[in-house]
Amino acid sequence: MTAAHFNKEKGSQLKLFTPGPVHVPERVLRELAKPNDTHRSKPYSEMHQMATEGLQKLLYTKNECLIFTSSATGIMEACVRNLVKEDEKGLFFSIGAFGDRWYEIGETNGKNSKKEGVEWGKPITPEFAQEALNKDKYAVAFIQANETSTGVYNPIEKLAPIIKDSGALLCVDATSSMAGVKIEVDKLDIDVCLASVQKCFAVPPGLAVCSISDAAVEKAKQVKNRGLYFDFIDLYKRHVAKHQTPTTPPIPQIRGLTAQLDYILNIEGLEKRFERHEKLGKQTREWAKNIDLEMFPENGYESNTVSTIKNSLDLDIPKMVSMLLEESYRIVNGYGDLVNKTFRIGHMGEIQIKDLEEMLKVLGDIIKTLK
Amino acid sequence: MTAAHFNKEKGSQLKLFTPGPVHVPERVLRELAKPNDTHRSKPYSEMHQMATEGLQKLLYTKNECLIFTSSATGIMEACVRNLVKEDEKGLFFSIGAFGDRWYEIGETNGKNSKKEGVEWGKPITPEFAQEALNKDKYAVAFIQANETSTGVYNPIEKLAPIIKDSGALLCVDATSSMAGVKIEVDKLDIDVCLASVQKCFAVPPGLAVCSISDAAVEKAKQVKNRGLYFDFIDLYKRHVAKHQTPTTPPIPQIRGLTAQLDYILNIEGLEKRFERHEKLGKQTREWAKNIDLEMFPENGYESNTVSTIKNSLDLDIPKMVSMLLEESYRIVNGYGDLVNKTFRIGHMGEIQIKDLEEMLKVLGDIIKTLK
Numbered sequence: 001m002t003a004a005h006f007n008k009e010k011g012s013q014l015k016l017f018t019p020g021p022v023h024v025p026e027r028v029l030r031e032l033a034k035p036n037d038t039h040r041s042k043p044y045s046e047m048h049q050m051a052t053e054g055l056q057k058l059l060y061t062k063n064e065c066l067i068f069t070s071s072a073t074g075i076m077e078a079c080v081r082n083l084v085k086e087d088e089k090g091l092f093f094s095i096g097a098f099g100d101r102w103y104e105i106g107e108t109n110g111k112n113s114k115k116e117g118v119e120w121g122k123p124i125t126p127e128f129a130q131e132a133l134n135k136d137k138y139a140v141a142f143i144q145a146n147e148t149s150t151g152v153y154n155p156i157e158k159l160a161p162i163i164k165d166s167g168a169l170l171c172v173d174a175t176s177s178m179a180g181v182k183i184e185v186d187k188l189d190i191d192v193c194l195a196s197v198q199k200c201f202a203v204p205p206g207l208a209v210c211s212i213s214d215a216a217v218e219k220a221k222q223v224k225n226r227g228l229y230f231d232f233i234d235l236y237k238r239h240v241a242k243h244q245t246p247t248t249p250p251i252p253q254i255r256g257l258t259a260q261l262d263y264i265l266n267i268e269g270l271e272k273r274f275e276r277h278e279k280l281g282k283q284t285r286e287w288a289k290n291i292d293l294e295m296f297p298e299n300g301y302e303s304n305t306v307s308t309i310k311n312s313l314d315l316d317i318p319k320m321v322s323m324l325l326e327e328s329y330r331i332v333n334g335y336g337d338l339v340n341k342t343f344r345i346g347h348m349g350e351i352q353i354k355d356l357e358e359m360l361k362v363l364g365d366i367i368k369t370l371k
Numbered sequence: 372m373t374a375a376h377f378n379k380e381k382g383s384q385l386k387l388f389t390p391g392p393v394h395v396p397e398r399v400l401r402e403l404a405k406p407n408d409t410h411r412s413k414p415y416s417e418m419h420q421m422a423t424e425g426l427q428k429l430l431y432t433k434n435e436c437l438i439f440t441s442s443a444t445g446i447m448e449a450c451v452r453n454l455v456k457e458d459e460k461g462l463f464f465s466i467g468a469f470g471d472r473w474y475e476i477g478e479t480n481g482k483n484s485k486k487e488g489v490e491w492g493k494p495i496t497p498e499f500a501q502e503a504l505n506k507d508k509y510a511v512a513f514i515q516a517n518e519t520s521t522g523v524y525n526p527i528e529k530l531a532p533i534i535k536d537s538g539a540l541l542c543v544d545a546t547s548s549m550a551g552v553k554i555e556v557d558k559l560d561i562d563v564c565l566a567s568v569q570k571c572f573a574v575p576p577g578l579a580v581c582s583i584s585d586a587a588v589e590k591a592k593q594v595k596n597r598g599l600y601f602d603f604i605d606l607y608k609r610h611v612a613k614h615q616t617p618t619t620p621p622i623p624q625i626r627g628l629t630a631q632l633d634y635i636l637n638i639e640g641l642e643k644r645f646e647r648h649e650k651l652g653k654q655t656r657e658w659a660k661n662i663d664l665e666m667f668p669e670n671g672y673e674s675n676t677v678s679t680i681k682n683s684l685d686l687d688i689p690k691m692v693s694m695l696l697e698e699s700y701r702i703v704n705g706y707g708d709l710v711n712k713t714f715r716i717g718h719m720g721e722i723q724i725k726d727l728e729e730m731l732k733v734l735g736d737i738i739k740t741l742k
Contacts, residue, residue, distance in 0.1 A: 013406050021407050021619065032623055033404035035384050036392050036575055038701065069577060070600065071440050071618040077600040101599070110596040198619060204407055206440060206577045206621025225481040228472070229441065229448040229601075247442040248392065248569060250577025250621060252403055330409065 017331050017359055019148045019176055019306040019346040021198040021205045024256075028203060031259045032252040039251060045243040047258050052239065054261030055209055058178070058270065059193060061185035063211040066235050069249050072175040072196035072208045077105050078230035079142065079171040079192050082220040084111045088139035091116060091132065091168065093124045093159075097149035097336050098173060102142045114138070120150050120338070123301040126158045133166040141168045146177035148199075149335035151308030151344065152297040153177070160188035169216060175199055178209075179264060180277040180305045180348045191216040197253060200277070200305060201260050202349030207253035212236065277304045280347035280356055287360045291367060296342045305348035308334065310341070315370050317343050323366045329359045388702050388730055390519045390547055390677040390717040392569040392576045395627075399574060402630045403623040410622060416614040418629050423610065425632030426580055429549070429641065430564055432556035434582040437606050440620050443546040443567035443579045448476050449601035450513065450542040450563050453591040455482045459510035462487060462503060462539065464495045464530075468520035468707050469544060473513045485509070491521050491709065494672040497529045504537040512539045517548035519570075520706035522679030522715065523668040524548070531559035540587060546570055549580075550635060551648040551676045551719045562587040568624060571648070571676060572631050573720030578624035583607065648675045651718035651727055658731045662738060667713045676719035679705065681712070686741050688714050694737045700730045 016023040037043045048067065055065035068075055084090045084106070092103035094117035106113030116132040118124060124143065133141075141163045145156045156172060163170050171192040174183055178193070180200030185193050191213040198205035212232060220232040228234065234246045264273055281304030285295060288309050296308040311317060317333050317340050324331060334342035345363075347356055387394040408414045419438065426436035439446055455461045455477070463474035465488035477484030487503040489495060495514065504512075512534045516527045527543065534541050542563040545554055549564070551571030556564050562584040569576035583603060591603040599605065605617045635644055652675030656666060659680050667679040682688060688704050688711050695702060705713035716734075718727055 014408060016407075016409065018409050021409055021622065024406065029404040029406065032575075033400040035400065036387075036395065037385060038387065038389050038392055038703070039576070040703070041701070069440070069442050069445070071620075073618040074440070074600050077598055081598075105599045108597060108599045108602065196619065204403075204621075204623045205410070205619040206624060226479060227448055227452075228476045228479045229445050231479065247444040248567065248576040249442075250575075250624070251392065252575045252623060253577060253621070330412070332409070332411070 013328070015329050015355070015359065017329060017345050017347060017351065019199070019332065019344055020196070022202055022346055022349040023351060024202050024204055025350050028256045028260055031256045032204060034255060036251045039244060039248050044251065047254060049243040051254055051258045051261060052243070054258065054265060055211065057265055058261065059183060059185040059211050060187065061211050063185060063213050064236060064239060065209060065211050066239055067245055067249055067254060068208045068210070068235070069245070069247065070208050071205065072173065072194055073101065074230060075192070075194040075208050075210050076102050076173060077109065078232060079140070079194070080105050080109050080111055081230055082223055082226050082232040083140045083169055083171070083216060085139065085223050088112065089114060089136060091138040091141045093117070093129065093132070093141065093143040095123060095144060095150060095152050095154060096120055096147035098147055098175070099144050102173065121152065121296050122298050123152050123154050124159060126155070126162055129159050129162050133163065133168070138166065138168045140171060142171045143173070145172050145174040145183060146181065146303050146305060148176045148306055149308070149338065150297060151303045151306050152301050153181070153303045155301070156183070157188060160190060164189050169219060176303070176305050176348065180273070182270070182274045185211050197257050200348045201257060203253055203256040203260055206250045207257060209257070276353070277348060279353055280304060280351060281307065283353060283356055284345055284347055284360070287364065291364055296338070305346070307345045307347065308338070308342050309345065311343065313367070313371055315367060320366055320370055324363055327362050329362060331363070384699070386700050386726070386730065388700060388716050388718060388722065390570070390703065390715055391567070393573055393717055393720040394722060395573050395575055396721050399627045399631055402627045403575060405626060407622045410615060410619050415622065418625060420614040422625055422629045422632060423614070425629065425636060426582065428636055429632065430554060430556040430582050431558065432582050434556060434584050435607060435610060436580060436582050437610055438616055438620055438625060439579045439581070439606070440616070440618065441579050442576065443544065443565055444472065445601060446563070446565040446579050446581050447473050447544060448480065449603060450511070450565070451476050451480050451482055452601055453594055453597050453603040454511045454540055454542070454587060456510065456594050459483065460485060460507060462509040462512045464488070464500065464503070464512065464514040466494055466515060466521060466523050466525060467491055467518035469518055469546070470515050473544065492523065492667050493669050494523050494525045495530060497526070497533055500530050500533050504534065504539070509537065509539045511542060513542045514544070516543050516545040516554060517552065517674050517676060519547045519677055520679070520709065521668060522674045522677050523672050524552070524674045526672070527554070528559060531561060535560050540590060547674070547676050547719065551644070553641070553645045556582050568628050571719045572628060574624055574627040574631055577621045578628060580628070647724070648719060650724055651675065651722060652678065654724060654727055655716055655718055655731070658735065662735055667709070676717070678716045678718065679709070679713050680716065682714065684738070684742055686738060691737055691741055695734055698733050700733060702734070
């Protein structure tokens with residue numbers, strides 16, 4: 001259905017193959033244009049409940065899920081402010097720009113912060129994690145599941161038990177993987193698993209969500225100077241008591257999310273969705289290999305939602321992006337230090353195999369003229 | 372045009388006469404359903420520039436205007452974190468629930484905070500402000516223009532010069548007045564003038580905006596522990612350099628805001644818009660007087676965007692609200708401690724005189740049956 005929808009629009013609008021904001025199906029866009037009731041009304045509370053219960057199913061968790069009027073960075077800041085006490089230390093694992101950002105959030109919030117990073121393109125390995133944890137006593141560990149800059153997927157299933165064994169709380173930034181890659185929150189005992197909705201959910205930006213464990217809620221109660229806007233306790237209380245938020249939420253995006261969760265859980269199905277993203281990743285990597293382009297991530301750790309591809313053919317990346325734009329497709333240059341050294345293709349949300357194939361064919365033809 | 376539009380929908384959807392989120396015209400809702408490009412694209416930057424330049428005209432200011440992915444409360448927290456140093460004091464003038472909230476933000480962010488409040492229903496007078504400022508040395512003063520809980524409008528034009536004379540920076544929460552009531556930022560020398568868009572702008576919630584003075588930007592540079600998400604410097608730099616935001620913004624609401632600013636500035640016109648809100652306020656107060664309902668605010672300080680009306684007839688407010696809902700109109704009960712002691716009618720955004728008259732007639736009939 002989405003493939004048909006997607007193709008229907010060909011020529012009439014830009015098709016985003018970006019690492020977010022991503023292409024949003026018309027059926028979701030239409031949800032945003034529906035008239036709103038207030039955020040203290042029964043219809044709102046019902047929608048809020050549907051959205052957060054849907055998130056619980058998506059994340060295989062009994063933990064409550066919270067709604068934030070912010071980007072994912074807002075919840076990253078919330079984790080730092082709510083979970084690290086003055087006399088405690090936070091450990092920030094970094095494999096790229098967003099790991100570095102989380103560490104910067106720790107620093108700029110005056111928290112005792114330690115960064116343990118690896119060369120960009122590499123993942124955090126279990127050995128590296130264990131060694132880092134052995135160095136000191138950390139109250140909370142922060143880590144990306146999928147690093148949107150390098151296109152590396154951390155082996156989070158292996159890392160979570162090691163981190164939790166150390167006694168630290170575990171916060172996972174699943175921004176560009178939640179709803180595209182399976183993350184079993186309860187099985188991995190993740191305390192906060194967060195994301196924004198403009199990535200694998202295929203909802204327009206302006207809303208971020210997370211699951212939160214009882215342990216995280218209890219910990220927050222002991223932390224001073226949490227502020228008001230991102231206070232986990234306030235958000236949690238209002239959510240549990242009334243299925244509401246303390247301040248006015250982005251109602252249009254929540255309606256979009258509710259519709260998408262229904263689609264994901266009841267129409268496409270979780271397993272099929274995760275399989276589709278696996279195929280999208282694999283197909284992109286095969287395409288790259290066939291035209292002699294290398295992947296930036298270390299072999300075996302490539303993301304299935306965003307492919308960061310090395311500019312091993314020494315292409316004029318801005319020109320390539322611009323030529324593809326003329327064909328109504330958008331991909332993006334590398335992030336930060338990786339600009340022109342890499343480029344990125346986002347293949348998440350509602351992008352179907354056929355959509356990807358069509359775009360890659362056009363991009364392949366452009367690359368031939370640029371080589 | 373909007374009146375016709377509004378009436379056309381009669382019976383087909385709920386009509387909000389709320390203090391926000393308010394009724395949104397279909398033409399604005401449609402903006403939210405348009406496909407998005409990314410927040411690093413030229414089309415986004417152009418839209419961002421249009422929106423922020425429109426805000427400058429609306430606020431009669433040369434100060435830069437910033438875009439936040441948050442509710443207005445987020446910018447209230449940003450003001451506290453960015454402008455008050457550790458060894459300084461903030462003065463929070465409070466005339467109701469949102470003044471109390473700002474003070475709470477000061478406290479929960481560990482800032483040295485002093486609240487100077489008056490009995491709910493009363494405004495801050497110039498004498499009261501002067502006396503409060505004489506008591507101590509304050510680095511920043513925080514005050515509501517319009518207090519959404521009590522329906523009181525502070526005499527901000529008289530208060531601003533007194534506050535600025537004390538040497539304090541001035542932050543004004545204009546949440547339920549910006550785009551409905553004239554606020555001349557440069558004339559009053561307001562350092563931060565903030566609002567969310569789901570009130571007088573008549574845009575769905577999920578976006579907040581502010582003007583920021585050079586003095587506020589310079590001050591922020593000296594303040595430690597500003598965090599990352601609400602860092603004025605980061606937001607300001609990216610805005611000035613690229614007409615962008617540091618993190619992903621709520622693109623649909625920004626598109627709605629851009630359309631509304633065009634409508635406000637170029638179709639309705641600023642003066643006409645402010646006059647219309649004056650008339651809406653006056654008309655509501657006359658209606659209340661005619662059926663022996665008293666206004667909650669002190670005479671002369673009633674808001675023209677939200678009327679808080681005393682329950683002087685001892686009405687069953689929840690029943691009244693519910694009966695009106697059956698007629699497809701929503702008004703709301705009193706806020707916090709004022710529940711059942713007052714009720715509130717919002718008359719801001721795109722509500723026309725004729726719309727208000729129709730609703731008030733229906734409400735008047737309901738009140739007759741309840742007396």
